[in-house]
Amino acid sequence: MIEELEVIAQEAWLYGLPAIEMATTRTRALARGARQNSFHHVGRLLTPRDRDVTLPNNDTLYSSAHLDLSQGGLTLTLPASGERYLSVAFIDAWTNNFAILGTRTTGAQGGTFRLVGPASTEHGPMVLRSPTDFVWALARVLVDGPSDLEAARMVQQAIGLEAPEAPAWTPLVARDADWPDYFAALHAMMRNNPPPVTDLALLRRIVPLGLTDASFDASRFTAEEREAIARGVVSARTLVRSGGGIGARVRNGWIEPGQSIGDFGQDYRYRAAVALKGLAAMPSVEALYLIGRGPDRGAYDGRRQWRLRFAPDQLPPVNAFWSLALYEIMPDGQMFLTENPLQRYSIGDRTPGLRLDPDGGLTILIGAREPSETANWLPAPDGPFALAMRAYLPAKSWLDGAYELPALEAAS
Secondary structure (H helix, E strand, O other): OHHHHHHHHHHHHHHHHHHHHHHHHHHHHHHOOOOOOOOEEOOOOOOOOOOOOOOOOOOEEEEEEEEEOOOOOEEEEEOOOOOOOEEEEEEEOOOOEEEEEEOOOOOOOOEEEEEEOOOOOOOOOOEEEOOOOEEEEEEEEEOOOHHHHHHHHHHHHOOEEEOOOOOOOOOOOOOOOOHHHHHHHHHHHHHHOOOOHHHHHHHHHOHHHOOOOOOOOHHHOOHHHHHHHHHHHHHHHHHHHOOOOOOOEEEOOEEEOOOOOOOOOOOHHHHHHHHHHOOOOOOOOOEEEEEEOEOEOEEEEOOOOEEEEEOOOOOOOEEEEEEEEEEEEOOOOOEEEOOOOOOOOEEEOOOOOOOOOOOOOEEEEEEOOOOOOOOOEEEOOOOEEEEEEEEEEEOHHHHOOOOOOOOEEEOO
């Protein structure tokens, strides 16, 4: 029983991490003055100062709303966006994208929609039903260069939300809490946002922990049992920080996402790894995320020079845009934008002044040392860094695997 409890604790900790990360994100947002059931529009592109969500992009304006549907549904209005990429992802308490509205799904004309909770009896063609009462709505509006910022803001500000007043939010502990407090917080999230019936097999396995009981009581365990639970939690933390199986395969040095990203089903280990290193990731059909696997325990060294070369007919095939972003790696594995002299945090198909090679291809230079020509330079710190390629509305050839992102090479 002791060995079994250690295994169960590891599984339960990983299972609950996405819900805890969602709760922590809500707590941070409300502490900064955001209100539940209301959009907070960030009218600027994110920078290294923004540390709330790991692996942020520097291509779109974000609008964020932490919703509580327990008091009734809400009405969302999307503006017409024309050729500009726009999406609003609705993420349940377990980090699954249960709906995405915008360019790909509802078109460029906008519209008015209803979002209701799992207990609502409301129905209709424009009604979205969330699996949980807690929802994170995350809107992304493309900015096509500095001169486009004001026009993008106008679209962003036209995203409307009408909702009832939400109950007060009680902050919960974060992922680094001792296991009794962590599991007490997870118990609270599970009571307010019951897991789906398709998780029943796991829920039955973790019954000995008491997470499915009416209340969670850590004092019920003997000293030996408590030690076993603590060991299981330590192993879970180690596993998720090492990646936890994140990524389905590696091609040309790029870790490609698993098929379940953004809507994970029963892939709990992968879901936990994404919650830690890429919270709010969308399904690949909306945005394809590839992480570079560097030679030094997954990282690259900025003291070296690197080169990403696209042949003339091999530029990333997308129906919206692509972007290569550079991040510094934190001790817990999370990744954030890093300061540099150009204040350039990503480079892509909308970067002003990019220079094509004589044959029509494109070469991106990456490293801490400034090259003689900086038009195609993505500055790196003088130390370890990570790379992420994003392709919004990737073409079928990329989703099917026919297109391969070229390998990053060490430059001479």
